Amino acid sequence: MNKRKIIEEKIFKLLTGIATYSLIAILGYIIAIIFINGFSSLSFDMITKTPSGGYYYGGEGGVLNAIVGSLYIALGATFIAIIIGVPAALFINVHLIRYKRTQNFIRYLLDALWGIPSIVYGAFGFALMLYLGMNASLLAGIITVALLITPIIIRTFDEVLSTIPKGLHEASLAMGSTKTETAFKVLFRQGFSGFITAVLLGFGRGIGDAASVLFTAGYTDLIPKYLDEPAATLPLAIFFQLTSPIPEVRDRAYAAAAILTIIILIISLSARFLSRNYSKSNIK
């Protein structure tokens, strides 16, 4: 009897261990494949030139249009999402602090909103665009991506804000500050690490998302100069160029994938590092 117990324990420890280590292996495998293909096609021209002769057929040039377009869209969308998201997150944690049920209900809705797939946001953005009489453009892309990442930013920031002790909040009010001052001068600073994580998470999601910009931002070989011009993005550069019959064009897709993966890696790791760094000076 006892022996069977121990054998069962060993078997399952082994099985679960294999499952865990295989996750590390999968991540390593994906990154290795992306980098092996990407670095052999990555060159100086690739990141400093726009494609020439059409993105699907012309072999010359690089993916500068997609890099710049992606940065524009992700930065613009993150900016809008901060403007909408930060006050909303602060409101939940300052004004609604006495209403636990309302707080939980709002968090519940936000979590559900987080689950809506980006293609639906894309379709909605497209419908909105037609309604407003806009064409596929940088602005339409920015608005759609902003809608997509706002719930993420609110919820991530809110998660950190909700751990701030109530005493700090009460102390600030007792000193005679208004709720606005409590929100922006006390809670925002105390939860700054959460703000950084939220912004980086939103930015990473925004720069990597393809389905939402597919309809709304369009695709072009040029670098957009105004908000009403279409813009290329890195994920779409991968998607459109990967199936090309011409090897040079496929190289551009591989290079774009390597660039995008590096950006995501940097964002992921720096979010971890920065949030630890900024929470050091918090009032405990």
Add this chain to the structure above:
Amino acid sequence: MHFKRRITDRVNNIWMVATLAIVLFLPLIMGIALYAKSIPIFDAQSLPSLLGSSNWSPNDGKFGFWPFIFSSIYVTVLSFIFSAPLCLFAAIYLTQFATRRLVHFMHPVIDILAGIPSVIYGMWGILVIVPFVGDVLAPVFGVKTSGYSILAGGIVLAVMCIPYMLNMLLESFNAVPTGLKEAALSLGATRWETVKHVILRKSFPGIISSFGLGLAKAFGETLAVMMVVGNMVQISGNPFKAGYPLPALIANNYGEMMSIPLYDSALMFAALILLVVILAINLIFRYFIYKTQKA
């Protein structure tokens, strides 16, 4: 001075309420907008025939969504079969057996896996999974396929959903009170017995919810699946055949949807189906989580 502060407070409060209201009403606004766009197709065809018919020929004005819904469900279920046991096992290992160092190492691994965009997964799928299915798996089972198949879609989707499900599983396992575990161990149970009889039972609602939300996530995933699934309108139980899930339908045809009558309406209807199904699954399982967290 005092006056200025109060004005700032007032203005800011209005702004805060407004932003929160925008965000909270977003799903409703999205639903209404998509519904408004799909009214023309409701006028042309009844809802049961839209969902149940498998006759898809937009040029003749026939829109049957069943092949797409079927493909979506098939890919989702397949990915669930691959990813669910792996996630469950990994979550058990990480919360019960693993050393502190491994757990610390795994956090960034999960974060990065979750952060990798779906196009990258799609590209990995084309470079690795599609040839693997076409050249290695297919001959074993004696079938011919290009590799672009439901099976390839299921595998890529499974890998994508792992970090998402794993995170939620870890959370629900960590929420099991330490006292319960210690009680089981002190009665002479092995670690695995503790897992089997205490932890799995205690976190059962959490496990179900994680799986449900993982399914919802898989159902709505677009680009990665679309790149490897083959995109052919057909209904077949054979996982080596190509499929055509709903999100891929929307993403593939936006270019020509303005040229065929009712086509844009049909695609908006597809988006509406996705929104309603996924929002419903999310609301149900999240409600489940909140309920059990309180108890």
